[in-house]
Amino acid sequence: xxxxxxxxxxxxxxxxxxxxxxxxLVRRRRRFVAPATAFFLVWYLGFIVxxxxxxxxxxxxxYEGFTVGYLIALTQFVMVWWLAAWYIRRSDRELxxxxxxxxxxxxxxxxxxxxxHAARFSAGEEAGR
Amino acid sequence: MTPVFAEVxxxxxxxxxLVVAITLGITYWASKRVRSAxxxxxxxxxxxxxxxxxxxxxxxxxxxxxxxxxxxxxxxGFDGFLYSVGFLVAFLTxxxxxxxxxxxxxxxxxxxxxxxxxxxxxxRVAAATGTLAVAAFYLIAQMVGAGALIQALVGxxxxxxxxxxxxxxxxxxxxxxxxxxTWVQIIKAVMLMAGAIGLSILVMNRVGWNPVELFNRxxxxxxxxxxxxxxxxxxxxxxxxVSLGLALVLGTxxxxxxxxxxxxxxxxxxxxxxxxxxxxxxxxxxIMTTALGFGARAFLGEAGVEAxxxxxxxxxxxxxxxxxxxxxxxGGDALLAIIAAIxxxxxxxxxxxxxxxxxxxxxxxxxxxxxxxxxxxxxxxxLVARIAAVAIGAISxxxxxxxxxxxxxxxxxxxxxAVAASANFPALVLALGWxxxxxxxxxxxxAVGTFSSIFLVLISPKVWPGPDSEGGLLPxxxxxxxxxxxxxxxxxxxxxxTMLSREHGNERSFHELYVRSETGLxxxxxxxxxxxxxxxxxxxxxxx
Numbered sequence: 084x085x086x087x088x089x090x091x092x093x094x095x096x097x098x099x100x101x102x103x104x105x106x107x108l109v110r111r112r113r114r115f116v117a118p119a120t121a122f123f124l125v126w127y128l129g130f131i132v133x134x135x136x137x138x139x140x141x142x143x144x145x146y147e148g149f150t151v152g153y154l155i156a157l158t159q160f161v162m163v164w165w166l167a168a169w170y171i172r173r174s175d176r177e178l179x180x181x182x183x184x185x186x187x188x189x190x191x192x193x194x195x196x197x198x199x200h201a202a203r204f205s206a207g208e209e210a211g212r
Numbered sequence: 213m214t215p216v217f218a219e220v221x222x223x224x225x226x227x228x229x230l231v232v233a234i235t236l237g238i239t240y241w242a243s244k245r246v247r248s249a250x251x252x253x254x255x256x257x258x259x260x261x262x263x264x265x266x267x268x269x270x271x272x273x274x275x276x277x278x279x280x281x282x283x284x285x286x287x288x289g290f291d292g293f294l295y296s297v298g299f300l301v302a303f304l305t306x307x308x309x310x311x312x313x314x315x316x317x318x319x320x321x322x323x324x325x326x327x328x329x330x331x332x333x334x335x336r337v338a339a340a341t342g343t344l345a346v347a348a349f350y351l352i353a354q355m356v357g358a359g360a361l362i363q364a365l366v367g368x369x370x371x372x373x374x375x376x377x378x379x380x381x382x383x384x385x386x387x388x389x390x391x392x393x394t395w396v397q398i399i400k401a402v403m404l405m406a407g408a409i410g411l412s413i414l415v416m417n418r419v420g421w422n423p424v425e426l427f428n429r430x431x432x433x434x435x436x437x438x439x440x441x442x443x444x445x446x447x448x449x450x451x452x453x454v455s456l457g458l459a460l461v462l463g464t465x466x467x468x469x470x471x472x473x474x475x476x477x478x479x480x481x482x483x484x485x486x487x488x489x490x491x492x493x494x495x496x497x498x499i500m501t502t503a504l505g506f507g508a509r510a511f512l513g514e515a516g517v518e519a520x521x522x523x524x525x526x527x528x529x530x531x532x533x534x535x536x537x538x539x540x541x542x543g544g545d546a547l548l549a550i551i552a553a554i555x556x557x558x559x560x561x562x563x564x565x566x567x568x569x570x571x572x573x574x575x576x577x578x579x580x581x582x583x584x585x586x587x588x589x590x591x592x593x594x595l596v597a598r599i600a601a602v603a604i605g606a607i608s609x610x611x612x613x614x615x616x617x618x619x620x621x622x623x624x625x626x627x628x629x630a631v632a633a634s635a636n637f638p639a640l641v642l643a644l645g646w647x648x649x650x651x652x653x654x655x656x657x658x659a660v661g662t663f664s665s666i667f668l669v670l671i672s673p674k675v676w677p678g679p680d681s682e683g684g685l686l687p688x689x690x691x692x693x694x695x696x697x698x699x700x701x702x703x704x705x706x707x708x709x710t711m712l713s714r715e716h717g718n719e720r721s722f723h724e725l726y727v728r729s730e731t732g733l734x735x736x737x738x739x740x741x742x743x744x745x746x747x748x749x750x751x752x753x754x755x756x
Contacts, residue, residue: 094733096723109730116308124461127301131457134294134443135450141290142442148427150441152290159297160495167307167488174312174484182731189733 093196094189102188108181115173119166126162130155220367223549228366231403231557232380238395242388249590250736252389252597253320253572254475257738259394261482265489268473270397271565272299272464272490273404273497274350275357275525275558276625281498282531283524284446285505287517289430289439291446292505294453296498298460300491305465307487312480313644313729314471319736321569322471322636323577325729326643329721330651333582338658340573340582342636343468345662346628347570348608350467351563353624355612357525358559360621364526365552371613377556378609381563385571385601390476393564400554400561401493407554408500411528414535415507423502430506435514452691456626459695463629466636469562469569478738504528511535523621529555567601567608574600620675623692627669630694634702635661642706644729647722653710661702668694 099105134141134152141152246252259267274280277299284292318324323339355374362373384392419425431441438445447453464470474483508516508527511534520527529551533539536547575597580588588596612619635658642649642657669675671685674692691697728734 094724096727099727099731099733100723105727105731112730120304120308123301123304127297127461128454128457130297131294131454132450134291135447135453138442138444142440142444144441147424148431148441149424150290150427152443153293153427153441156293156297157499159301160499163300163304163491163495166304167491170307171484171488175481179481185727185731186733189727189731 095192098192099185099189102185104181104184104188108178108185111181112174112178115170119170123162123166127159130159221365221545221549221552223545224366224552227549227553228556231553231560234399235380235384235392235396235557235560238399239384239388239392242392242395245391246387246389246594249320249576249593249597251391252594253472253568253576254736255390255394257476257478257736259476259482261477261485262489263394263398264473264477264482264486265493266401267394267397267476268470268486268490269493269497270399270401270404270561271469271473272467272562273401273494273558274354274562274625275361275555276353276621277498277501278404278408278558279361279525279528279555280357280523280625281501282504282508282528283520283526285501286508286512286520286527287438287524288445289434289441289506289509290443291440291453293502294443294446294457295460296501298457299464300495300498302461302464303487303491303494305461306470307484307491309641310465310471310644311474311483311487312732314640315474315477315480315483316732316735317644317725317729318475320472320475320576321572322468322640323573323581326639326654327581328643329725330643330649330654333585334651334655336577336581338639338655339636340577342466342631342639342658342662343573343577344570345666346466346468346632346636347566347573347604349624349631350469350628351566351570351604351608352611352615352619353621353628354559354563354566355608356615356619356624357621358556358563359612360522361525361555361559362552364521365529365548365555374609374612377559377563378605378612380560381567382602382605384560384564385567385605386598390568393561393568394473394476396557396564397561400557403554403557405493405497407551408497408504411507411532411535411551412500412503415503415511415531418507418535419510426503426506426510429510433509433513437514437517439509439514447692449690451696452693455691455693455696458699459626459629459633459693462637462699463633463695466632466640467628468573468632468636469565471640472565472569472572475736479735480732504531507531567604570604571597571601574604623669623675626693627665630665630669630698631662633695634665634698635659638699638702638706642703644725646710647726648710649706650710650713650715652713652715653706653708656709657702657706660705661698664698664701665694668698 143151145151145154250256281292281295284295314325317328322343323336326339327335355377358377359370359374362368363370384396419429427441477483477486508531512530516530519530529548532547532551533544536543538544575593579596580593638661639654639657672692673690676685
């Protein structure tokens with residue numbers, strides 16, 4: 084899949100963007116990232132708002148001095164680990180193949196241009212004789 | 213006048229020496245490997261995901277989080293733990309919104325990403341301004357903290373302590389570049405984790421491995437002070453609590469020295485796995501701040517508040533001394549010395565990361581791309597980076613010594629997070645995600661975000677009219693944390709600047725940025741040494 088660096092080929096980025104593989108990649112990533120971001124922001128900001136506005140509730144003891152606030156704080160740690168691990172698993176399994184497919188599409192585009200270029204070059208040589 | 217070496221803690225000096233010897237050895241090894249600009253700023257993109265995870269943890273967990281949070285929990289109980297939670301959750305923002313896309317679209321600095329589809333020079337100047345503002349506030353805070361801590365822990369004079377910290381920091385950065393900085397950060401992360409685990413084991417052992425017992429003993433020692441298991445002890449104004457929470461969770465995603473770390477790995481896959489390693493380490497550490505902070509309260513009590521010094525920064529070291537057997541015993545002094553050395557390594561790793569990101573902004577962005585318009589050689593860029601690092605280091609040493617202990621450390625760190633969240637974060641996220649976003653929007657966003665944060669902190673009750681005052685410039689504004697105002701202002705300015713200007717022509721390169729940031733096509737690859745099939749395959753022409 085080696086592509087020589089240089090100015091002679093252009094990637095049609097709009098075409099790659101329109102390609103179904105890329106659209107699927109973006110759609111699937113967004114389908115995970117948007118709700119996950121909304122969830123963690125709501126869960127975290129909810130915790131902060133409760134700490135700010137309901138100190139009594141957060142300071143309530145669940146079990147001999149183990150407070151509601153501390154329990155919710157611990158859920159934040161679990162949430163971070165869980166969401167990060169989930170996202171990475173999903174990226175490795177689902178999104179990376181789509182990235183490779185989108186890259187292959189761009190590669191075909193480059194190969195086609197190079198073939199055209201080569202054809203034109205040899206045509207030019209023919210004409211020069 | 214106190215002598216320069218008053219009551220020097222010999223054990224601490226020996227362990228300090230060991231830390232310095234190891235890190236200088238690494239710097240010597242790294243210095244022979246720093247040849248290109250990529251080595252200097254991105255460690256040749258040869259850092260693996262797990263290694264980078266440790267380095268991020270080492271870059272991120274400053275003395276403010278180690279000693280500062282332990283001290284805040286010791287003083288205020290639950291409210292101190294809010295910092296721990298915010299600092300960790302912030303990494304989800306980094307992972308979901310920036311880590312991989314930064315790696316795919318950038319080269320060395322956040323300005324690379326911002327200027328990708330915006331007009332190069334204004335976008336770079338804006339990004340460099342944001343970077344330098346954050347790095348400056350953070351760096352000076354760390355230096356002042358370092359001076360005060362080393363003086364208290366080791367007995368070396370404040371000014372000399374700052375000078376030593378500054379010189380070692382510069383040696384790592386100037387000779388070893390990002391390679392040495394990375395390994396200093398990795399070693400520090402290992403030391404910090406080991407220290408926190410050790411202290412936590414000692415604390416938990418004393419309370420029969422029962423966290424509830426720890427909380428109860430801590431509460432029993434409240435002694436009529438501010439300590440509380442419930443929130444509200446540190447910030448009585450709920451708006452301030454929310455404002456702090458916002459700045460923490462969004463600010464990390466705008467810290468240049470953290471984002472820069474993502475350029476050191478070979479690809480986006482390694483960038484995202486490094487975040488997983490980082491959150492495992494950082495999360496585990498911040499959970500252990502419970503044992504450190506509540507442990508300090510349980511065993512040192514209200515009587516220990518005075519000995520813990522300003523901001524109770526010495527709560528954790530004093531706890532270590534107590535757990536080792538108390539002052540004057542061998543165990544107590546040894547543990548104190550170990551914790552002091554960890555604090556020293558912690559500071560060195562963070563300041564080195566800050567200086568390298570600031571030198572990148574000066575040399576790569578301002579000098580190479582704005583002044584010389586890309587006409588300089590790579591050799592020149594690296595040379596300018598080294599000069600810039602020395603200049604930045606010298607200025608920060610001078611300010612830390614000149615401004616001295618009067619500078620309020622926590623306010624400087626708060627300011628750094630506020631600028632990062634209000635200036636850098638909105639511009640980066642919108643540059644990557646909003647098709648219509650343009651140069652005017654980015655420049656106004658960064659300017660408004662930076663200046664509103666600084667202005668709001670300057671007029672806040674804790675700062676105006678003097679240090680630790682209770683005044684404030686405006687009667688209706690009494691927030692210590694500006695985030696809740698300045699972050700929306702930053703986004704609003706990005707939007708307004710974009711909509712009010714007539715500039716359009718960059719939609720075309722948005723297609724390129726969009727595709728490249730999502731797929732990694734044409735991403736800066738690891739240099740020839742490791743031409744994996746996938747990396748070589750993604751090497752496509754960089755511009756149309």
